Amino acid sequence: MVLKHLSELKELLVDKPTRRLVLAAAQDHNSLTSALQAAHDGFIEPILVGDKEAVQNLAVQYNLDLSGVRIIHEPDTDMAVEIAVKMVRSNQADILMKGQVGTSSLLKAVLNKEWGLRSGSLLSHFALFEVEAYHKLIAVTDVAMNIAPNLQDKISIVNNSVECLNKLGIDMPKVAVLGAVEMVSETMQATLDAALLSKMNQRDQIKHCLIDGPLAFDNAISLESATHKGIRSEVAGDTDLLLMPDIEVGNVLYKSLVFFAHAGVAAVILGATAPIVLTSRSDSDQAKYYSILLAAAISKTE
Amino acid sequence: MITSLRQMADTVRSSGRSHTIAVAWAQDPNTVGSLYRAVSEGFAEAIMIGRREQIIRTCLETGADPERFTIIEAGNEKTAAELAVSMTASGETDIVMKGLVGTDKFLRVVMDKDHGLLPPKAVMSYVCAIEIPAYHKLLFVTDTAVIPFPDLDQKVAMAGYAIAMAGKFGIPKPSVALIGASEKVSRHFPSTLDYSVMCKMAQRGQIPSCVMDGPVDLFLACDPNSVRIKGVDTPLAGDADILLFPSLEACNPFYKGLMLFGGGELAGMICGTSKPVVLMSRSESELSKYYCVALACLMAATKDKN
Numbered sequence: 001m002v003l004k005h006l007s008e009l010k011e012l013l014v015d016k017p018t019r020r021l022v023l024a025a026a027q028d029h030n031s032l033t034s035a036l037q038a039a040h041d042g043f044i045e046p047i048l049v050g051d052k053e054a055v056q057n058l059a060v061q062y063n064l065d066l067s068g069v070r071i072i073h074e075p076d077t078d079m080a081v082e083i084a085v086k087m088v089r090s091n092q093a094d095i096l097m098k099g100q101v102g103t104s105s106l107l108k109a110v111l112n113k114e115w116g117l118r119s120g121s122l123l124s125h126f127a128l129f130e131v132e133a134y135h136k137l138i139a140v141t142d143v144a145m146n147i148a149p150n151l152q153d154k155i156s157i158v159n160n161s162v163e164c165l166n167k168l169g170i171d172m173p174k175v176a177v178l179g180a181v182e183m184v185s186e187t188m189q190a191t192l193d194a195a196l197l198s199k200m201n202q203r204d205q206i207k208h209c210l211i212d213g214p215l216a217f218d219n220a221i222s223l224e225s226a227t228h229k230g231i232r233s234e235v236a237g238d239t240d241l242l243l244m245p246d247i248e249v250g251n252v253l254y255k256s257l258v259f260f261a262h263a264g265v266a267a268v269i270l271g272a273t274a275p276i277v278l279t280s281r282s283d284s285d286q287a288k289y290y291s292i293l294l295a296a297a298i299s300k301t302e
Numbered sequence: 303m304i305t306s307l308r309q310m311a312d313t314v315r316s317s318g319r320s321h322t323i324a325v326a327w328a329q330d331p332n333t334v335g336s337l338y339r340a341v342s343e344g345f346a347e348a349i350m351i352g353r354r355e356q357i358i359r360t361c362l363e364t365g366a367d368p369e370r371f372t373i374i375e376a377g378n379e380k381t382a383a384e385l386a387v388s389m390t391a392s393g394e395t396d397i398v399m400k401g402l403v404g405t406d407k408f409l410r411v412v413m414d415k416d417h418g419l420l421p422p423k424a425v426m427s428y429v430c431a432i433e434i435p436a437y438h439k440l441l442f443v444t445d446t447a448v449i450p451f452p453d454l455d456q457k458v459a460m461a462g463y464a465i466a467m468a469g470k471f472g473i474p475k476p477s478v479a480l481i482g483a484s485e486k487v488s489r490h491f492p493s494t495l496d497y498s499v500m501c502k503m504a505q506r507g508q509i510p511s512c513v514m515d516g517p518v519d520l521f522l523a524c525d526p527n528s529v530r531i532k533g534v535d536t537p538l539a540g541d542a543d544i545l546l547f548p549s550l551e552a553c554n555p556f557y558k559g560l561m562l563f564g565g566g567e568l569a570g571m572i573c574g575t576s577k578p579v580v581l582m583s584r585s586e587s588e589l590s591k592y593y594c595v596a597l598a599c600l601m602a603a604t605k606d607k608n
Contacts (some may be wrong), residue, residue: 203485
């Protein structure tokens, strides 16, 4: 399956049971608005945990419809987060979304050993871009969570992302491990890791995808450029997932796609027992909305 | 394509070329015997450096005609090695060969910065062409003798030497198996990490003129049946030409096992030097020693062309 537009996420959700999204510390205008929009369009069922009065005030102020929406009153932010996380853990909700709470507080709760959402995997950020210049959606990881992943971390990040892409119907996603060049050089660790990931994939130690790297950005996304360089690669020019060497590269790429290429984006945190929507204030309303849809599309269906 | 050591020696013999070999401390029977055959067959001239009297005596004892050799007197093994190496470095001779001098002493002279045969930063290694009845073609094996624990750069150089040697045997794109205990990549086996990097380098053309895969175990490298049973996707397909081992301690017993239990014969030489260096274990058969001399002549002919 090939996805070309983020709007196709809607089609993936048709005929599937409605996912329950719990918004932790729901008294946040940004996340509340997009959650209610997604609910209005029938893609999720929202559960709001937070300061009920503040939520209702926001609804009045921004003309949001709260009718039929379940609200659990908990004015204390940390407690609201804990309740939200525990709801996901006890299968009363399918998706966790960050509201009026710091990212680190939310993640701390997610990683709580007794009642958190640890799955044994590393948490990683996964972003799905719609770029006009590319023939399909392209995923990028990790642009926001892991700072300088080592080989073991990269394996987890790839596994998280591949599982996500598989759930979106992309059976054998093509993974390009990004470097500054396509040659292997001992002086660039990213190129060595890329070679190892390729071999581990070939040996079936990383499954359900096709990995090649190192590939420079142009080789990864343009077959012409790869052919020009004489690179033989099944991934080059048809990449589904770009694995970043570190957060600096990833973050800059993410932002240049958004600001220079006017890319549409949806993003989730993977690696917990349920998808986590963790949008920031600077994300567009559309990005938040599609992030919720992405989380819904990949959340468990039982 | 050369598929046996005998054919290799025949090729050298019928080339019509003769190479001059400087032999350091040349008075032992094995050295004299193997060189006498090469000289008699017309593809080598030997300059025997050592105690003249002893060399002549060994010749007579082994049935070799001392008149067929040029003999240069040297008082001890160190001066003999120094003379043999410097003659080769200066171009007076094409090949240098170790006689009875200790390997360490001999190699130290070969590696000498000012008068030796090792270019700056060059990796010195050892490649053996091995013939055994149980395999359908020659196996090029490295490193049986020089580098204890090769790092990535050294492994890349070793592969390059073996590929070059196979090329000289008429195998233009040899299959290179990077040998491990299994085909899995594991940080517990550091060589498997190097191997992964090398495969990518081969794929990107950084190690040219070969088909490379590893880690693989010996079965996957040399037995098509195992490849089928294990279901591993490997371009080697059980038909490897070159086996690169992770350490000398793995490679050395492997080749000795082939010699001792597998009915093997070998031809091996030092690689990475500016001129061929013949060096072999004293316990090698005389036939293998003769093949080593022939191999050095084959490889020297390559260098002539360049």
